[in-house]
Amino acid sequence: MPRPSAPSTPPRASATGRGARTRAAILEAATRVFAVHGYRGGSLAAIAGEAELTQPGVLHHFPSKEHVLMAVLQERDRENVKQLRSGPWHDGGVTALRTLLGLVEDNAIARERVQMFTALVGEGVSAAHPAHDFFVERYAHLRYQLIRALQRGQDAGEFRSDVDMAMIASLVLAAMDGLQIQWLLDDEETMPPRFAVLLDMLVTYLAAEPPAPG
Amino acid sequence: MPRPSAPSTPPRASATGRGARTRAAILEAATRVFAVHGYRGGSLAAIAGEAELTQPGVLHHFPSKEHVLMAVLQERDRENVKQLRSGPWHDGGVTALRTLLGLVEDNAIARERVQMFTALVGEGVSAAHPAHDFFVERYAHLRYQLIRALQRGQDAGEFRSDVDMAMIASLVLAAMDGLQIQWLLDDEETMPPRFAVLLDMLVTYLAAEPPAPG
DNA sequence: GTCTATACCAGGATAGAC
DNA sequence: GTCTATCCTGGTATAGAC
Structure with missing residues (x-):
């Protein structure tokens, strides 16, 4: 008899939760893809491929390609700022x-x-x-x-x-x-x-x- | 009796011939379109629209979109060089x-x-x-x-x-x-x-x- | 949370009439 | 030399099963 409140896959996908792992993988993949093809030339399918999931899989974590773009920019910019602060x-x-x-x-x-x-x-x-x-x-x-x-x-x-x-x-x-x-x-x-x-x-x-x- | 070698529409479309007029218009249009949308985001249809002809019309003067790109770059670069030389x-x-x-x-x-x-x-x-x-x-x-x-x-x-x-x-x-x-x-x-x-x-x-x- | 399937649109290039 | 019509490909986004 399985306990009802202990699913093997945790449902929440908040930015800090366990679901953040694939989110980070997507942002890394998007960095590479945008670096090579730019935003307009970089497809969600290519990002998905590098992150090892499918294109709709990416859109489960981000509502649109534009959201991926903005997330990548903010994430990578934060790294620069952190470097300066240190x-x-x-x-x-x-x-x-x-x-x-x-x-x-x-x-x-x-x-x-x-x-x-x-x-x-x-x-x-x-x-x-x-x-x-x-x-x-x-x-x-x-x-x-x-x-x-x-x-x-x-x-x-x-x-x-x-x-x-x-x-x-x-x-x-x-x-x-x-x-x-x-x-x-x-x-x-x-x-x-x-x-x-x-x-x-x-x-x-x-x-x-x-x-x-x- | 019409002379055989004087057609009303000259067949040649060399870079310096009379057919160069629309070619120049296309390159001007492409400059504007690429400036706003880049190469990957700038469509031949948009260039055609600005040059006031259709998309296949553009491809009559250039074999492919890539050829348009290279022609624009070389043309505009020449202008810069000319400025320096003067x-x-x-x-x-x-x-x-x-x-x-x-x-x-x-x-x-x-x-x-x-x-x-x-x-x-x-x-x-x-x-x-x-x-x-x-x-x-x-x-x-x-x-x-x-x-x-x-x-x-x-x-x-x-x-x-x-x-x-x-x-x-x-x-x-x-x-x-x-x-x-x-x-x-x-x-x-x-x-x-x-x-x-x-x-x-x-x-x-x-x-x-x-x-x-x- | 990830998948398959699909709707839908847009772009580049080609064929062929005029 | 320019047009209309069309082919084909590839892209984003959505629906819905698992």
Whole structure:
């Protein structure tokens, strides 16, 4: 006589429950598929295949392909943010810039995630794309955080105060994105040393003017 | 008695013949459609609609959608190259960098072309994309040209000689691409002033060391 | 929670009339 | 050189069995 409240397959499928295992597998599979075929070119069937279930199986965990897209973006973005939080990012100034180099180094061994983001942001520049708003907000947020970190450097007297840090922040983010593109298109184009050169230039450029001599 | 060799509709449809008119219209339409929907998301029907003919009409001028893609890329790329050739690019050094700023300024008023390139290079980072090889070669070529221009600056004693210009070239191209992404995602993020800041930093950084004093 | 079967739509390419 | 009509494939999403 089986006990009524102990089914061999637990019914709940909340994000933190045991049902989260296949959900995670789907998001990993979607990362790979979107990296290769983009969102528009990546089929649910392909994702299902990599996650070892069927296409309707995927749609049991996510109501639509668009929901898979947004979940992947949020999940993978969280990883980046966590990486930054773990470093001495909040000290600002040169220390924050060095933390950014660490992020670039981490990306250099995470080709799949980088390629996914590059492929999806390319599609996302169009307002017609479902992830457009996500990327608009993501870049606004990243710039805001970076501007604040640079301004802490100014407040500490580490950086000269006559430079618009909004422009510097844009440039630093731009370099990261652009180096990713070239790296993905040509493995020889390593990112970290190139990004380090930018940081060198930047630190030199931002070095506080010495107190007017004589 | 009609002359046998003067048909009212000329049979030839070479690239320079009278049949090139609709061909150009198709390429313009494809630029717009690919900018908004990318290659994978942009249908021949949509291109046909914008060019004011039917989908099989498009396939009369190009054997396949892929041929349309490659023709658009080559056509629009030619325009960029022409722009560079018209400036004092070949002088190298600071003059070449200033010519690059001119290119960025031209791009800032050519949103459609920029968005098309950004959308397509995003798809193109994947080796599975038909334009992958095009972009690999395009970036290799651009880097090569830029490296040579920077080295002319070194040869002229304008730039210090202890810096690897390959890295600088990568960084400059990266900044251009990355600034385009941010501009497309947020109109407020103007490109030319930000790129100008990079060039400022660069010129300062590359300034030849003064002859060792004392 | 996963499956099979299927409805439904859209895209690329081809055939053939005009 | 452009059209209409059609073929074929592949995609998302849903219904319903297990």
